[in-house]
Amino acid sequence: MRYLSLIFKNALRNRRRSFLTVSSLAISLCLLGVMMALYYALFFGGPSPAQARRLVTRHKVSITFTMPIYYRDQIRKVDGVEEVATWQWFGGVYKDARDQRNFFARIGVEADKLFQVYQDIEMPADQKEAFLRDRAGCIMGKALANRFGFKPGDKVQIKGDIFPFDLDLTVRGIYTSGSGDDETMWFHLKYIEEALAVRGSTRSFAGTFSILARHEDLVPRIARDIDAMFANSTAPTRTESEYAFGLSFLSFLGNVKAILMSVCGAVTFTILLISANTMAMSVRERVREVGVLKTLGFTNSSILGLILGESALISLAGGAIGLIIAEGLCAVIRQGPGFIQQTKTLTIQAPVFAALLGISILIGVASAIIPALSASRTNIVDALRFAD
């Protein structure tokens, strides 16, 4: 500890080099921080408390197949189920499908059940009332409404593609959601049923069921019970927690785990190289000085400590600045379009924070260990004679 001021002085001796090293490390570590935050959010994170109680049932063969509507009543009877809402994906085209920004989820749902299952959906009571009363009404998430400038009272037309009719809806409310999904348009399932009935189809079916469990501990058992109930029917089901259901779309982006891992690996290795290179350079410049220090009575281990400390200090500084930039980048990602809800709430969590600082210290020590050891072991005469 008493060498701390000496370490500081050493670190600041070649200011330009220290500045370049710290900036270089900060930039790389901020990238590592964002990647780790993403990895953590995707593979270690958990659902929000409200989401933890929800499950999704879909057709086992794939989500594009529908299930008979009577499943709803049978699912509701399963022990531990509080409420069930039926969903029907509408698809369709808004304005022009060639522009991908015009894409958003349009889902028909039993409106009253929606608010019972999704208790974390928040919207003004009068808007909710207006939506429940208007069978040709819809509500949309805040982010979606902002994207197109929709406000209550506006008309929305969606051209049908899967369904043989178009949607002609009025925006009745704008919601915000605690689970981060603010980009969905909900309308009444009745609209689909009636539009189909007009065209002579009396089939009623469901795309998926959203289920609210009485308690989150019941979720795995409810999932098993539901799937067992329909296992031998013409439409077997697959039930999973809503969180897992959301993650299952991740594989559409490719092998995300492998991509994140390899980027993290490449970045970490690059940081190690940068740091090792700098330390090797600065130690080589100071061999004579080490000789002087030894003459003054510094032991081998204190020399080792001095050099390792300096390196750790530099990379810790890089890590700290990197963390600040990383949090800034996370904020940018939160604002961006989100295919997965996890990016909507992306932030540097405490474990990632600790891990990143740990990694930066570790890199500092690891990168300096070889030059530090060789410097501490040189004998005084060789060191003093050393000419670079």
Next chain:
Amino acid sequence: MAIPISYNLRNLAVRKTTTIMTALGIGLTVSVLLAASAMTEGLRLAFESSGHPLHVLVTRKGSTSELSSNFARSVYNDLRHKPGIARGADGEPMASLELVQVINLPSVESPDGMNVTLRGLLPVGLQMREDMKLKAGRWFSQGRRELVVGDSIAKRYPAARLGGKLTFGRGDWEIVGVFESPQMARNSEILADLNQTAGDFGRPEVLSSALLRAADEVALRALINDLSFDQRLNVDARTEKEHFAEQTSSGDLIRFLGTFVALIMGVGSCFAAMNTMYAAVARRSKEIGTLRVLGFSRAAILGSFFIESILLALAGGMLGILLVLPLNGLTTGLGSNSTFAEIAFQLRVTPATMMSGMVFATVLGAAGGLLPAFSAARKQILSALRQL
């Protein structure tokens, strides 16, 4: 007079540890950029190789994909005899009615399941895909629950191997063959008899699309116009090539992410290169003085150090290419934005990709070397010679 490049090469060789470390840092940065473009290139090639130049894909008006298109058998019967459609060996029009569904299967990369395209075909549909070759087994027979899977499917989905059984629709489907097509996107499909699949999925009259072969180039355009403007049919027609080309945008996210990460890492490695070059300038102070005394101009010194930095970066670029070369030919999968199913493709490190990597490395070297080169050129002869 310029300082010979061999001087720079020898300098880089003498300080080989520093050179290798800095170059490797740049190399890793380049490799991230190249890995991302190897993915997008592979995806582009997979889609570009697919589609017959004379084929026309017909879907319901407004549908952006075959999956969301509801295409009535009666429409098919109406358009089969349009003028301009080529005739097969049997004298029948080459027009294939098809059903596209998505089924979810566990894959090697996503054990929780990934979507796969299932296509129901008439015999004429197989006939029109004459470049598809059986790799093992036999084709499916009419009126049976038999499947023939694409080569990529057989490799990536353990449940879809030859001789295996898949359960969907109204029973078990036996996998009787594996096919291979030079049209790479096709290898990610499962094929079956149209009428059997339509029956099993309960949509005997409502299918997905029709594939037509035009008699020649001229007939192709006329046919597309004829179909698109025929109000009675209410369909969209486009060439099969266009249909596949549109899906290339599925790789946009990977491209964006790869570029973003590489740019940030690039700033980091640029600082690192700057550090190395400043150290080189500092250590060679006497040499710079000597060179000046010998009559080399400031501009020659500037150019020499600048070139040395670029040489260093080029070595890094080459290392980067060596690092990504093993990825060439690796198979991975990505969700296509149009089929809602996985497309398997091979990563491709093309010469163009390698060139872009070298250019990126050169830019990094130039940006990192400019300031140190200026500081070298600005040195006064006497103080440079006096420096220790």
